[in-house]
Amino acid sequence: MVVRAKLRKVFTVFALSLATAFAPGLASAGSDLASLRSGLAEFALDTHDPAAALRYTRNATTEAERLVRAKALLVTGSHQEAERLLKELLEGQYYRGQAALLLAELPTGPGDNKTREYLETAAKRASGSDRQKALYRLAEIEREAEHTDRAGKVLASMEPGYWAAMGYMNIAADYGRQDRNPSRALVALRVALAMSEEDVDSQRSQELRSRLLVRAGYLAYDHGDHEKAIGFLEKIPLESYSTSHGLYLHGLALSASGNQRAAMQSWHRAKKYPLAYPGVANAWLGTGRGYDLAGYLGQAGEAYLAANASFESERVTLRKLADQIRQKGAYQALVLDARNSEAQWFLADNRTLTQPRTAYLIRFIEQPTAQADVNRVAELREIRQTLNQREDSLAVFRGAISERLGPVDHDVDGGPYQENIEALVQRLANLKARTLSPAQQEALKGAARTLADLKASVARLDGRLKKKDRQLNELMTRTDHALERIRTVRRTADALLSRAESELDERALAYVEAQDHRMAFALDRTEQQIAHLYEYLALENLERGQP
């Protein structure tokens, strides 16, 4: 009894000393593993694999993991659970700002003031782009409530960059609508231009700058300040999406200041762009009018006839596009076909903007409702494709499992393996007895560890073989269950895809029809111009013919 008690004491002390020796290491390994999981989840989320992110954060303990999980839940449509996690983070230490901003993006009921509260928290707690986005949205709330001055104050507290530029651009649009004098709107646009220069994303900055310049040019032109308008419009880069609109307005401003030749040069350049873009149809008309004003009536007639032919041809293109939408669906006709006809990378400059189908797709996608419709179809198609791939993989797994099921063909007996291992252990012991270098000793230690692992593995072989079929059957059941779930989910996806596609088709057809009306209107105008011109020429001839 005394010996047993002593042994127990020795073991307890040994165990305690072991625990003390290894505890810090274990804790650190645990936290490092948590950070590994968190990093894996973050990478999965950033590379569009939210399901993997959710899997890595199943047992989220740290705030970083919970934030990634909440983001993945938002992407996968589980808004309620995401909201619960984000509210927890709002009470936490490190991610209050980000959590508040994400909460502000969740849909709220009418009259719910929560969004503003969350945005105010985000503006206080977040940093960098998140803070700027929160402030921009707060300014937008004020602006939409027609409190332009308050919106201006919020914008004044922002750092220069994309979000501040967007805020000033929107305020300029309000001033442009409210004021008779464009000076306030122009000042806001100049501030927006200065702010956009600080945007870290250079491509986005260029695109926004072009839009701002078009607006400034239009405002100046509309209020008769043609020189100022020309100054703004000449700064628009030629490869921008707004170039055609800018060229048309540039032509207008030049024409208004009496320089018809230069105006027509601008309109000629605008005519190179597809008719889908703003300003292009008017540039075709403008060319005729420019010749008319310059006194070249014959060329004016030719220009109007060319415009007429171009509009007619565009109506044919639009009718074909409508037919394709009816036959193949809008997603195939507009999105996929436009993608397939994309130029090679070495041609992928501004010429990609000259493809009519791409032009109509871009114009169509400018509408938020169209974006939502296309996004729904794209998401559902991706889901269906993923499910099909998963089903194929599972069918292969199923085959592999069924091959492994059943009795083992050959006689599996661990005995001979154990004998081999024992023989190797003996050889190892013999080698150890010889004088060895440290490297050789280390190699022998490694080999001894592997032999011990193999010995343990062989010892478990019989038990594992007995459990083999049970485990494989369990895997088979899980596979069958998963296959059934895939089929059920795919049926739902198919039904939803059909609804989403018909909604998109309807909107796309309405859009194409509206474009056709626009072309018909442009056609009417050219025909009127041609009629006026012929009438004038006929009267001139009559007058000349009189004695």
Next chain:
Amino acid sequence: MVAGAQQTVTVGRQVRVAWPVIVVMVVASLLGFTCSAFAESLDEEIDRLKADVADLSQALYQLEEDVLYPVDTQVAVFLTLRNREGLNLDSVELYLNETPVASHLYTDQERDSLKQGGVQRLYIGNLPHGAHQLKAVLTARSAKERFVRREATHQFRKRPGESRIQMTLDAAAPDYEPVVSFQEWK
């Protein structure tokens, strides 16, 4: 009286004109409401489907690992960046015992994610117990705009249970020389 009668007629006309307009407006607003309700319910259903798909995907990941990578033979290799500004990673190739097992070309999005602290699982597979060699070949552009290709090898011993090897890429100032280090997790 005449004026009153005229007024009555006018009101009557207004009502007659107004009714169809009101009906059209009510129908239009109802249609608008139905359309938005339809879109909303479609979005809600898509959200529910996405949640189901995410749930199913997690179950399938687990099943895939259980079927393909039994715990006792499983080996996974991860990549992280230590110095987030020092290197722009182009590609990584992995060799296990001189056999190529994984290669990856990086997109801007993946590079950004790694720089933000993301961890990439480069490889998962099976290995027998014993000594093995892992070799990584990476190409990158250093902060000094120098294109570099580096090879790093790591000897390790596969033991029972999951083996995780974390490969960390570092390029510290001032020379931004890429250094690969390995760490094993159990």
